[in-house]
Amino acid sequence: MSEQREIRVPMPADVDRPDRIAFGLTMRQCLILGGVAAGLWAAYQVLGHVVPALVALAVAIPVMGLAIVITLGRRGGMSLDRWLLAAAAHFRAPRRLVPADSMPPIPAYGRGTQLRGARGRLAALTAPYQAIHPNGVIDVGDAELIVVECAPVNFALRTAEEQEALVGAMARWLHSLDQCSVQILVRSHTVNLAGIASDVREQAAAAVHPAIESAARDHADFLSALDAEQEILTRQVLLVIRDRRRGRVLDHAAEAIASLGAAEVAAHVLPPGDVEEVLRSAADPFAPPPEATVNDATTNSRRPPRPDPRSDTRWSGVGSRPRVDRSRAWIGGPHCLEIGADAVRAGDGYATSLAVTGFAGEVGLGWLEPLLAWPGRMDVSLFVDPMPAEVAATRLRKQRSRLESARRTLADRGSLDDPEVDAAAGDAADLAARLARGAARLYRMGVYLTVRAAAREQLTADVTEVRSLAAGVLMDATVLTWRQGQGWATALPLAADAIDLRRTADTDAVAAAFPFASPDVPIDPGGVLYGVNLSSPGIVTWNRWAQDNHNSVILARSGAGKSFLAKLDLMRSLIAGVRGHVIDPEDEYGRLAEQLGGTVVRLGADEVRINPLELPRAGGPDALRRQALFVHSLMAVMLGERIDALSTAALDRAIRGTYHRAGVTRDPRTHTRPAPTLLDLAAMLRRDKDRAAAGLLARLEPWINGSYASLVAGPSTVHADGHLVVYSIRDLPEELRPVGMMLALSAIWQRASDTRCRDLVVVDEAWQLLASTEAASWLLKFAKLLRKRWAGLSLVTSDVDDVLATDIGRRVIANSATQILMRQAPQTIATVADAFRLTAGERSMLLAAACGDALLLAGNVRAAFRCIASENEYWASTTNPAELAALAEAAESDPDSRVDAWGDGGDLNEFADLSTDDGFEYFDDDDPDGRAVDRAVDDRDQNTGR
Numbered sequence: 001m002s003e004q005r006e007i008r009v010p011m012p013a014d015v016d017r018p019d020r021i022a023f024g025l026t027m028r029q030c031l032i033l034g035g036v037a038a039g040l041w042a043a044y045q046v047l048g049h050v051v052p053a054l055v056a057l058a059v060a061i062p063v064m065g066l067a068i069v070i071t072l073g074r075r076g077g078m079s080l081d082r083w084l085l086a087a088a089a090h091f092r093a094p095r096r097l098v099p100a101d102s103m104p105p106i107p108a109y110g111r112g113t114q115l116r117g118a119r120g121r122l123a124a125l126t127a128p129y130q131a132i133h134p135n136g137v138i139d140v141g142d143a144e145l146i147v148v149e150c151a152p153v154n155f156a157l158r159t160a161e162e163q164e165a166l167v168g169a170m171a172r173w174l175h176s177l178d179q180c181s182v183q184i185l186v187r188s189h190t191v192n193l194a195g196i197a198s199d200v201r202e203q204a205a206a207a208v209h210p211a212i213e214s215a216a217r218d219h220a221d222f223l224s225a226l227d228a229e230q231e232i233l234t235r236q237v238l239l240v241i242r243d244r245r246r247g248r249v250l251d252h253a254a255e256a257i258a259s260l261g262a263a264e265v266a267a268h269v270l271p272p273g274d275v276e277e278v279l280r281s282a283a284d285p286f287a288p289p290p291e292a293t294v295n296d297a298t299t300n301s302r303r304p305p306r307p308d309p310r311s312d313t314r315w316s317g318v319g320s321r322p323r324v325d326r327s328r329a330w331i332g333g334p335h336c337l338e339i340g341a342d343a344v345r346a347g348d349g350y351a352t353s354l355a356v357t358g359f360a361g362e363v364g365l366g367w368l369e370p371l372l373a374w375p376g377r378m379d380v381s382l383f384v385d386p387m388p389a390e391v392a393a394t395r396l397r398k399q400r401s402r403l404e405s406a407r408r409t410l411a412d413r414g415s416l417d418d419p420e421v422d423a424a425a426g427d428a429a430d431l432a433a434r435l436a437r438g439a440a441r442l443y444r445m446g447v448y449l450t451v452r453a454a455a456r457e458q459l460t461a462d463v464t465e466v467r468s469l470a471a472g473v474l475m476d477a478t479v480l481t482w483r484q485g486q487g488w489a490t491a492l493p494l495a496a497d498a499i500d501l502r503r504t505a506d507t508d509a510v511a512a513a514f515p516f517a518s519p520d521v522p523i524d525p526g527g528v529l530y531g532v533n534l535s536s537p538g539i540v541t542w543n544r545w546a547q548d549n550h551n552s553v554i555l556a557r558s559g560a561g562k563s564f565l566a567k568l569d570l571m572r573s574l575i576a577g578v579r580g581h582v583i584d585p586e587d588e589y590g591r592l593a594e595q596l597g598g599t600v601v602r603l604g605a606d607e608v609r610i611n612p613l614e615l616p617r618a619g620g621p622d623a624l625r626r627q628a629l630f631v632h633s634l635m636a637v638m639l640g641e642r643i644d645a646l647s648t649a650a651l652d653r654a655i656r657g658t659y660h661r662a663g664v665t666r667d668p669r670t671h672t673r674p675a676p677t678l679l680d681l682a683a684m685l686r687r688d689k690d691r692a693a694a695g696l697l698a699r700l701e702p703w704i705n706g707s708y709a710s711l712v713a714g715p716s717t718v719h720a721d722g723h724l725v726v727y728s729i730r731d732l733p734e735e736l737r738p739v740g741m742m743l744a745l746s747a748i749w750q751r752a753s754d755t756r757c758r759d760l761v762v763v764d765e766a767w768q769l770l771a772s773t774e775a776a777s778w779l780l781k782f783a784k785l786l787r788k789r790w791a792g793l794s795l796v797t798s799d800v801d802d803v804l805a806t807d808i809g810r811r812v813i814a815n816s817a818t819q820i821l822m823r824q825a826p827q828t829i830a831t832v833a834d835a836f837r838l839t840a841g842e843r844s845m846l847l848a849a850a851c852g853d854a855l856l857l858a859g860n861v862r863a864a865f866r867c868i869a870s871e872n873e874y875w876a877s878t879t880n881p882a883e884l885a886a887l888a889e890a891a892e893s894d895p896d897s898r899v900d901a902w903g904d905g906g907d908l909n910e911f912a913d914l915s916t917d918d919g920f921e922y923f924d925d926d927d928p929d930g931r932a933v934d935r936a937v938d939d940r941d942q943n944t945g946r
Contacts, residue, residue, distance in 0.1 A: 008362045009512040029071045036067040077357040077478040077501050086482040094123030097337040115340030127330035132272045145242040145495050146249040147275050151266040152237050154862040155366045155517030159839050163365045169263035171511035177386045180252050183240040183495040184382040184515040186372050191234050193227035208723045211597035216575040222870035233537045235518045242495035264860040265516045280332030282492050284347030339485040350459045353487020355501045356447035358476030368513040370473050375537040377452040382515045383497045385444040443510050444502040450491040521863045528572040531865040540865040547817035550792025551783050556822030558798045561852045566796045567877035578758045580724040581748040583741050585765040587730040592876050598724030603740045604731030610743040611716040614675040616750030621666050628655045636774035637738050639699050646692035654684040678713045738772045752791045759791035767799035776808040783815045800828050804835050819857040823849040
């Protein structure tokens with residue numbers, strides 16, 4: 001495991017800094033001061049005969065002093081004279097805007113909003129675009145733009161080499177930009193868990209069993225309670241490309257999607273409906289969706305309904321009715337926009353915009369990530385405009401001449417060197433050399449932050465926190481006083497920079513920002529809730545059915561909570577209509593199956609037998625061949641050694657002959673006939689006069705007439721059907737467990753042949769199956785072929801070394817698109833780190849992980865999370881011996897108090913004090929304050945610094 005190395009990239013000084021032509025003043029400053037001085041002198045010449053010289057001097061000194069202060073002072077990221085001009089423009093412009101179809105009246109916000117400088121004329125809030133075409137192209141009049149949604153990349157959990165590769169891929173994309181403006185907008189918004197809970201309730205109505213319906217409703221209540229008690233956030237990364245040339249933005253989008261794919265950023269163009277929703281949400285993120293009502297289950301209870309401006313008695317008409325363009329009415333815009341000096345009230349929330357005006361001399365890879373990962377409501381906009389090479393070269397040449405001239409002038413006067421001039425001159429020379437070699441391009445870069453909150457007081461506190469965070473990473477974040485309206489417009493995904501506080505940066509500096517970095521996992525409404533994100537105020541949901549294959553592995557040391565997570569995944573998959581199959585070595589899933597209305601098949605019990613020669617009911621013409629191959633693998637496991645070539649030939653003859661005598665052929669219509677048994681196979685071996693057949697028969701004697709015959713010799717006595725089947729092999733002797741697992745897998749495969757329903761196969765303690773070469777080989781085939789049957793395999797094991805030490809074990813993991821690591825032992829962490837290419841941070845996290853903490857690795861997704869469950873889910877899944885003993889003791893003393901998660905009896909709250917022993921968190925329906933979930937989220941927030 002190589003150590004992490006820090007890579008630094010120089011942030012070039014702003015080579016566009018204005019020249020200082022005299023007395024350290026720029027041309028603009030000289031003109032202002034010279035104009036004021038000339039005006040004072042002209043006034044004295046005109047009024048000098050009536051105004052004494054002392055009086056004129058007394059007036060001129062403060063006026064000139066004020067001019068000097070205005071000229072040399074800076075505020076809000078600009079010179080004070082520009083700041084005053086912005087203030088004047090703010091007071092002249094309308095500061096209350098409402099949709100065109102709502103005028104008049106206007107909202108009476110003057111007394112309640114506490115927005116400084118917010119009173120002003122009324123104007124129409126028209127749509128910022130003219131049309132959205134069916135291909136997703138937005139027409140804004142003088143240009144066209146396209147919105148591309150990008151999947152975030154967990155940059156912090158990558159190795160230094162991986163980070164450098166990602167940044168390099170982004171740099172290559174930046175090099176390809178041509179005559180177009182780019183905005184990368186990272187939006188932070190709440191997750192509507194109430195809407196997901198509503199979908200779960202709809203699934204409950206179609207549940208195949210009353211217990212599944214009860215479990216679905218319990219899970220929906222858990223999601224609703226979590227949504228009401230905690231603000232769950234997620235981030236959306238949008239790439240907006242703007243081009244004044246018609247018909248070119250789609251080509252730019254295709255190039256960006258292809259180029260960013262090399263940076264592991266999956267992207268796609270948003271369709272028109274999603275574009276409208278994104279614009280609506282960016283303009284008024286605190287408003288419910290337009291189709292939602294107050295009583296709708298998808299409406300978050302924390303969000304007030306949108307008021308109707310025509311029926312609200314608090315609204316009053318002010319001023320004359322203006323002329324508005326109703327054809328440009330913004331249907332999805334906020335119901336009112338009120339612009340203050342340092343904040344904006346947009347609809348139901350407040351926002352303050354800031355600009356990043358200062359940077360460190362050197363920045364690390366992902367230098368924008370501290371701001372992107374801030375656990376609050378903030379949108380980050382990165383604007384990038386490429387400079388044409390000839391324009392950049394000309395400007396650099398002129399700037400170098402001016403800077404060198406300034407340095408020489410200082411040297412000739414004997415003055416001290418100006419550090420800013422020296423830095424700018426050196427960076428200009430370096431940029432010119434790299435530009436000449438084609439190693440870099442120049443860009444005009446702007447970084448803007450828009451902090452949002454539902455209350456004015458919270459907004460002020462959040463802005464202070466963001467500015468402190470920026471200062472901690474040597475960035476100056478300045479509140480855009482008097483320009484909040486422009487800041488609000490700049491935060492819209494329209495690639496329109498109304499602030500224009502830009503600086504020149506080269507390719508390396510821009511690419512090192514890597515604005516696609518985020519620890520959040522995109523929320524998939526069809527996924528399973530795994531837990532809360534340990535690195536952000538979000539949650540982790542995962543949809544295995546949307547991946548390249550549907551397999552998963554959970555690797556952890558004993559006691560880390562792997563079985564608990566596997567049960568949560570299984571339960572929540574059953575709620576979504578998936579059929580479950582479990583191979584349970586320790587009888588840990590029996591109680592869960594009973595409570596969910598499932599079936600438990602206890603291999604090793606009396607009269608429980610599975611016929612290995614039985615064919616699937618809907619296996620197709622290939623079923624006979626596959627079952628014959630399975631029998632070959634099973635025989636090798638039963639004999640405990642690889643069968644030699646002669647014995648294999650004899651066994652194959654016997655298998656084919658056995659099926660032939662039973663009238664079973666490749667024709668699927670014959671597969672419904674009574675299947676032959678292992679006894680019939682033994683009879684066929686006896687008829688074979690070959691010596692290899694006789695030797696094979698002798699070695700199979702314990703399985704035919706001996707101690708092991710009750711497991712496989714004879715017709716099947718169980719035909720497990722239903723939504724959940726658990727094959728418990730605890731009662732099998734140790735040497736028979738691999739055989740029992742393979743028999744269970746065969747039975748599961750036969751059921752999975754019906755592709756009308758998704759199937760999830762859970763193999764707990766899979767190391768027992770992987771210990772046998774033949775069984776492991778068959779499991780590998782099983783993992784590869786399940787995807788074609790719309791099924792997924794979930795392997796759970798605690799013996800990581802045994803799995804990773806074999807080629808087959810590594811290949812099984814490689815064929816699992818979803819990989820989950822939990823707490824690891826120090827003795828195995830090096831092997832795990834090498835196999836999964838873990839960073840130093842991930843390695844430390846797995847060594848110190850609490851019970852229930854896990855690391856999700858799936859393609860480009862890397863996320864650390866903590867499992868959370870409702871109280872009912874917790875008690876149905878726990879394997880804590882102390883808790884199970886308490887449950888058993890309570891059941892013996894008072895059978896009516898038996899804990900039955902989704903049954904008729906039992907009071908779960910009697911055992912609530914036991915639930916914190918193993919580190920998992922659950923939510924008690926009788927806990928109105930949500931203290932249990934608060935503990936999990938508080939622990940998560942401590943990790944994010946919230």
